[in-house]
Amino acid sequence: xxRSPFLLLGTGLLVxxxxxxxxxxDAPGAGGGGSAGDDRAFxxxxxxxxxxxxxxxxLTLVAFTLEQGAAGLVLHAAVExxxxxxxxxxxxxxxxxDQTQQLVTSAGSAVLGGHFYLIDDGSxxxxxxxxxxxVGMTSMPALSPEVVLSDLGHLEHHFPAFTVPGxxxxxxxxxxxxxxxxxxxxxxxxxxxxxxxxxxLSSPKVTVFPVNRVGRPLAVATSLAPMEIPPGGIWPxxxxxxxxxxxxxxxxxxxxxxx
Amino acid sequence: xTTMNRRRFLHxxxxxxxxxxxxxxxxxxxxxxxxxxxxxxxxxxVMFTHYGCLTxxxxxAKSHGELTATDYMATTLKHxxxxxxxxxxxxxxxxxxxxxxxxxxxxxxxxxxxxxxxxFTCYPVTPDDGKFDAKPTGRSLDHIAAEQVDPSGKPxxxxxxxxxxxNTRTQDVISWDQPGQVFPGYGSGTAIFSNLTxxxxxxxxxxxxxxxxxARGQGAVDIFREDIDSxxxxxxxxxxxxxxxxxxxxxxxxGGTVTAQCNEMTATGLGLSGQMSGGGDIVKAAxxxxxxxxxxxxxxxxxxxxxxFPGTYxxxxxxxxxxxxxxxxxxxxxxxxxxxxxxxxxxxxxxxDFYAQQFARLVGRLDSFDEGDVKLLDNTATVWFNxxxxxxxxxLNNMPILQAGSCGGYFKTGxxxxxxxxxxxxxxxxxxEDCQGGESTNLDGVGTPANVATMPINKYFCNLLNAIGAKGxxxxxxxxxxxxxxxxxxxxxDTKLFKGAGPSPVTINNPGEYxxxxxx
Numbered sequence: 006x007x008r009s010p011f012l013l014l015g016t017g018l019l020v021x022x023x024x025x026x027x028x029x030x031d032a033p034g035a036g037g038g039g040s041a042g043d044d045r046a047f048x049x050x051x052x053x054x055x056x057x058x059x060x061x062x063x064l065t066l067v068a069f070t071l072e073q074g075a076a077g078l079v080l081h082a083a084v085e086x087x088x089x090x091x092x093x094x095x096x097x098x099x100x101x102x103d104q105t106q107q108l109v110t111s112a113g114s115a116v117l118g119g120h121f122y123l124i125d126d127g128s129x130x131x132x133x134x135x136x137x138x139x140v141g142m143t144s145m146p147a148l149s150p151e152v153v154l155s156d157l158g159h160l161e162h163h164f165p166a167f168t169v170p171g172x173x174x175x176x177x178x179x180x181x182x183x184x185x186x187x188x189x190x191x192x193x194x195x196x197x198x199x200x201x202x203x204x205x206l207s208s209p210k211v212t213v214f215p216v217n218r219v220g221r222p223l224a225v226a227t228s229l230a231p232m233e234i235p236p237g238g239i240w241p242x243x244x245x246x247x248x249x250x251x252x253x254x255x256x257x258x259x260x261x262x263x264x
Numbered sequence: 265x266t267t268m269n270r271r272r273f274l275h276x277x278x279x280x281x282x283x284x285x286x287x288x289x290x291x292x293x294x295x296x297x298x299x300x301x302x303x304x305x306x307x308x309x310v311m312f313t314h315y316g317c318l319t320x321x322x323x324x325a326k327s328h329g330e331l332t333a334t335d336y337m338a339t340t341l342k343h344x345x346x347x348x349x350x351x352x353x354x355x356x357x358x359x360x361x362x363x364x365x366x367x368x369x370x371x372x373x374x375x376x377x378x379x380x381x382x383x384f385t386c387y388p389v390t391p392d393d394g395k396f397d398a399k400p401t402g403r404s405l406d407h408i409a410a411e412q413v414d415p416s417g418k419p420x421x422x423x424x425x426x427x428x429x430x431n432t433r434t435q436d437v438i439s440w441d442q443p444g445q446v447f448p449g450y451g452s453g454t455a456i457f458s459n460l461t462x463x464x465x466x467x468x469x470x471x472x473x474x475x476x477x478x479a480r481g482q483g484a485v486d487i488f489r490e491d492i493d494s495x496x497x498x499x500x501x502x503x504x505x506x507x508x509x510x511x512x513x514x515x516x517x518x519g520g521t522v523t524a525q526c527n528e529m530t531a532t533g534l535g536l537s538g539q540m541s542g543g544g545d546i547v548k549a550a551x552x553x554x555x556x557x558x559x560x561x562x563x564x565x566x567x568x569x570x571x572x573f574p575g576t577y578x579x580x581x582x583x584x585x586x587x588x589x590x591x592x593x594x595x596x597x598x599x600x601x602x603x604x605x606x607x608x609x610x611x612x613x614x615x616x617d618f619y620a621q622q623f624a625r626l627v628g629r630l631d632s633f634d635e636g637d638v639k640l641l642d643n644t645a646t647v648w649f650n651x652x653x654x655x656x657x658x659x660l661n662n663m664p665i666l667q668a669g670s671c672g673g674y675f676k677t678g679x680x681x682x683x684x685x686x687x688x689x690x691x692x693x694x695x696x697e698d699c700q701g702g703e704s705t706n707l708d709g710v711g712t713p714a715n716v717a718t719m720p721i722n723k724y725f726c727n728l729l730n731a732i733g734a735k736g737x738x739x740x741x742x743x744x745x746x747x748x749x750x751x752x753x754x755x756x757x758d759t760k761l762f763k764g765a766g767p768s769p770v771t772i773n774n775p776g777e778y779x780x781x782x783x784x
Contacts, residue, residue: 057576057587058578058585063599092599094365096374096395096396098396108426111428111429111430111432111433112396112397112432113396113397113435114395114396114397115393115396124365128366129366132365145432146432148432149430149431163576163597163598164598164599165374165598165599165600166600167599167600167601168600168602169601170601
């Protein structure tokens, strides 16, 4: 799998990245996921993570970090929409196989698109989508502690998603520039989310991924609130902590837009 | 003979012996304490498949009234035609917690995660945004039923093709022994086979003295003559003496039918051996699991048996090179909407036809064993449940459900019964109207209009529970040790209440069974 070059665009920050490769036999060996300044798009290198046969097209895995977390293996991934239409309500499913090709476990999570779209059918339903050419990100829940990184042989993934005719961009929700602040266990992000829509945004959520030089997500920090932000309202937030800040970040706004 | 051997053996006697009120030297105390119903065992056997079907090819034209072999021959269910007189097709039913973008008929979590989580629980899943790891807040039908009627207290849940799903991926998990707790069941037949063969011998295939005598034709009462004679010498009331005589008569009947078949010969006849084959071969794996289900029923090891086919499976033996999920979406991937695969409707039909053959095989096996004056099948409700109605629309109204067996005369058979008003011309859906012009665009239009065929599946689950002898508490919900009929199941029977992970309290608007499905 190779990518060259791509733009990583969250709602908050643009990160330029260079091309790279992962999973090949000539990869220079696996390493920890925490080297923020490196150029690796796939960590651990050498661990193949291919799209499930027959599922190719549209969405492409462009970077991932799989590393040991406090509760088990955690995976953060970046997914690019290479299609011509928005990919909506995207998910990512991964099957983990050991070195004897036996399925060890599976996991899945929603891929954050950070962009709101309105279904133009009068229903008022709003979706989150990854626009064409843009990158979404996801962070999977920790795997069972019994799943050990060194035992893994390869991964297979695919992306359930929707191509919805007649969706129109609904611009207006934005995350302002973030500031990193020190915490007892690392760093957190402070910033503001602005609801520039004509509708109320309820249960707002901001998800921030610190990234390395090529846009590989290194960790995830979140902030959410059980509240409603009226049109034009601003929500100041501070995220949970991450261990490292990388060289940049990608921030994704979320929440429910009430029709 | 060890006590353990006899206990295991007596489990195989099928309810009569284990319910015997007197013989403290055997296992009836244990069985009584578990509340296992007496009499000929009634079983619930379920085959579950993913991604719905081409509904307009699956349903017979007539939605209410007698269905003959000819009616089935015109459909995907043609393989079921030989059993037409033993089939019941409940029509007009909606399963719980249908997905849509706007949450019109349930949660907005995921088109599969919330359906599989809620299907047999009728409880919402949480967290509401747990796209692939949300879990139901209630227990599933198999466990609720098994704790009351199964000799082991647990269902036999078999995942054909291997165990799928765990806490981090629940998209195709249907069995929940506790709220939010995945029940993996068995992914291969070896362990099941080992358990079963212990019932007719130590260490696998070696028969113990009792089972050997049974296989040679000696009656159960003769085997237990010593125990019975000893018991008869114990002073007891006239009523107890009468009960003992009744029990001996029952033991003669049941022991001579069910138990005599719970042996190595039957296992061999079913093609089962200690070396389970199948591996990645779905056809062999399915056959093995089905036969284990049959053997388990014969041995009365389990009265609640669920078999599940895998999701996202590439049926290469059907010359398909796309997985079943992608094919159900018409475009070959997990995406929804886009350019349809050439010939995709025939691909879906191939899978539907395969499943129909599998169900026919299972039903045929069950119908090939005598149990008293009837067939084993007749003492079961063997039901094929589809996850969805149409696989692209992901709708849960107008569910394709097919039952075989009357469960001891509890259900009517030989007909379709439309529980939504009894109309005989209920729509079969619009599955073949997708991909017009080569594009899959009108997802809602290929299902069944949402206001049609919407009677809650909860009531059918009440039927099934009552049919196998489960009981409810004073409030009508299933309750181990209860005395009443089961009249309520799940948290909601109105799919709209599931939205937002079900903030409303437990609400069953339409309690009771579907009386129109009952024979008497």
